[in-house]
Amino acid sequence: PTGGYPSGALRPRGGPMFQPPISWVPPRSLASPATVWEDDSDNSAEGPILVLSDLHGNLDLLLRALRHGARLAGRSDLTVVLIGDYCDNGPQIRELLDFLCDVKDHDWVFEGMLIRPILGNHDLACLLSASPGVFGNRAGDWWHRWHRYWNGWKNSTPASYGSRDDRAHFCERFPERHLALLEDLPWFEHIDNYVFVHAGLSVADPVEDQLAFLRQKDLSGLSSSGYENYRRNGGMPDQITHKGWARTNSEAWGCLLVTGHNKYPDRVDFIASHRLGLHSCACERCFNPRLPLHCALLRRGATDLMSPGGAPMQFKVH
Numbered sequence: 380p381t382g383g384y385p386s387g388a389l390r391p392r393g394g395p396m397f398q399p400p401i402s403w404v405p406p407r408s409l410a411s412p413a414t415v416w417e418d419d420s421d422n423s424a425e426g427p428i429l430v431l432s433d434l435h436g437n438l439d440l441l442l443r444a445l446r447h448g449a450r451l452a453g454r455s456d457l458t459v460v461l462i463g464d465y466c467d468n469g470p471q472i473r474e475l476l477d478f479l480c481d482v483k484d485h486d487w488v489f490e491g492m493l494i495r496p497i498l499g500n501h502d503l504a505c506l507l508s509a510s511p512g513v514f515g516n517r518a519g520d521w522w523h524r525w526h527r528y529w530n531g532w533k534n535s536t537p538a539s540y541g542s543r544d545d546r547a548h549f550c551e552r553f554p555e556r557h558l559a560l561l562e563d564l565p566w567f568e569h570i571d572n573y574v575f576v577h578a579g580l581s582v583a584d585p586v587e588d589q590l591a592f593l594r595q596k597d598l599s600g601l602s603s604s605g606y607e608n609y610r611r612n613g614g615m616p617d618q619i620t621h622k623g624w625a626r627t628n629s630e631a632w633g634c635l636l637v638t639g640h641n642k643y644p645d646r647v648d649f650i651a652s653h654r655l656g657l658h659s660c661a662c663e664r665c666f667n668p669r670l671p672l673h674c675a676l677l678r679r680g681a682t683d684l685m686s687p688g689g690a691p692m693q694f695k696v697h
Contacts (some may be wrong), residue, residue, distance in 0.1 A: 432674060433499060567618070578622070
């Protein structure tokens with residue numbers, strides 16, 4: 380739909396109307412958006428790509444980022460990649476999943492933007508806890524393992540649904556459409572020359588082999604795949620959870636890799652020739668609500684993120 384969330388066309392049950400953050404003042408240059416985002420792809424049939432870091436139940440930040448990204452691009456026909464982690468450690472987990480379900484019901488279009496969410500490790504932990512056999516999981520019961528993903532019980536996903544600390548009680552309250560949404564999410568997106576995956580890619584294996592593994596969404600062979608090396612989160616593919624891949628970069632990938640998941644020194648995004656790592660800190664807003672959501676506009680046709688013609692436009696919303 381193009382009518383917009385504020386009009387109520389896609390307003391999640393109990394969800395807030397969009398309000399710009401008090402501290403946000405549009406720069407004067409936004410009066411002429413084309414002067415902000417100078418890119419040959421502006422005149423192409425396809426709009427730029429907008430990517431947002433881990434949302435962690437912050438629906439308000441998502442809506443601000445979508446509108447701010449459209450203003451910067453000077454057009455609304457963006458392809459928007461959500462890099463995963465909608466669950467856990469945020470104030471609007473249920474509302475965010477409701478919103479995504481509503482957008483899914485409208486062919487993943489919102490205000491002229493094509494929304495492309497992928498799975499994060501927190502979302503996979505939620506799925507494995509609520510539906511232990513999902514994706515052929517053989518890593519056993521995840522309910523208690525999931526607890527270490529939360530910044531305290533009150534910021535957990537079960538608490539967002541008014542659940543007790545009990546798997547059966549949570550499953551009773553977790554809507555089937557939320558479960559189906561998370562289960563249907565792809566584990567990566569490949570758009571233009573970009574590969575979007577939550578945590579990263581190995582520099583030792585061909586990209587196509589890794590994407591073929593992720594495309595199957597099958598955990599039954601994970602232990603023999605060679606992609607279960609991050610033992611702290613055993614039972615998940617490295618590409619979705621490996622913190623040790625936060626700063627990898629390789630021209631041999633043959634693509635530009637875009638990730639979230641990681642926390643970088645001084646809260647500065649990591650950028651190299653073939654890698655953009657968006658700093659993930661929305662999960663810490665339960666401790667410091669002033670922390671922003673890290674975002675970037677990406678140029679179609681780019682082959683090097685450090686070159687003048689390939690550099691992304693990075694921005695934050697509060």
